[in-house]
Amino acid sequence: MQKPVTHDQRLREARGETRATADRLYDRTRRRTDPHLKRAATIRGSARWKSLRAKKRRHNPLCEDHEARGKTVVATGVDHVKALEMLPHLAYVWSNLKSLCDPCHAKMSAAERRG
Numbered sequence: 001m002q003k004p005v006t007h008d009q010r011l012r013e014a015r016g017e018t019r020a021t022a023d024r025l026y027d028r029t030r031r032r033t034d035p036h037l038k039r040a041a042t043i044r045g046s047a048r049w050k051s052l053r054a055k056k057r058r059h060n061p062l063c064e065d066h067e068a069r070g071k072t073v074v075a076t077g078v079d080h081v082k083a084l085e086m087l088p089h090l091a092y093v094w095s096n097l098k099s100l101c102d103p104c105h106a107k108m109s110a111a112e113r114r115g
């Protein structure tokens with residue numbers, strides 16, 4: 001038996017889009033229209049954040065999650081422990097920042113998306 005095709009799937013096929021393209025498009029549209037995401041993007045692009053992030057990385061150059069497990073891995077970014085999208089007033093609070101390597105950052109972000 002054939003699986004029923006949704007209206008969205010038919011639309012995507014008609015436009016020659018894959019599911020990934022559709023998701024990317026959705027994300028981009030959401031980033032532009034969702035006020036929480038818009039505010040977070042503004043903060044991430046601000047000089048104040050960039051300078052604080054640089055300071056944090058100078059202070060904690062190693063991935064803090066790996067460090068907690070006794071491993072030494074160079075951090076590649078700074079994460080907001082409490083999600084920036086939800087709690088923007090904690091954007092510049094030192095104790096809300098964590099230096100992380102790429103894999104640990106990806107894990108955190110995925111967990112945040114799942115809620």
Ligand SMILES: [Zn+2]
Nearest residue numbers: 063066101104
């Ligand atoms: Zn790590």
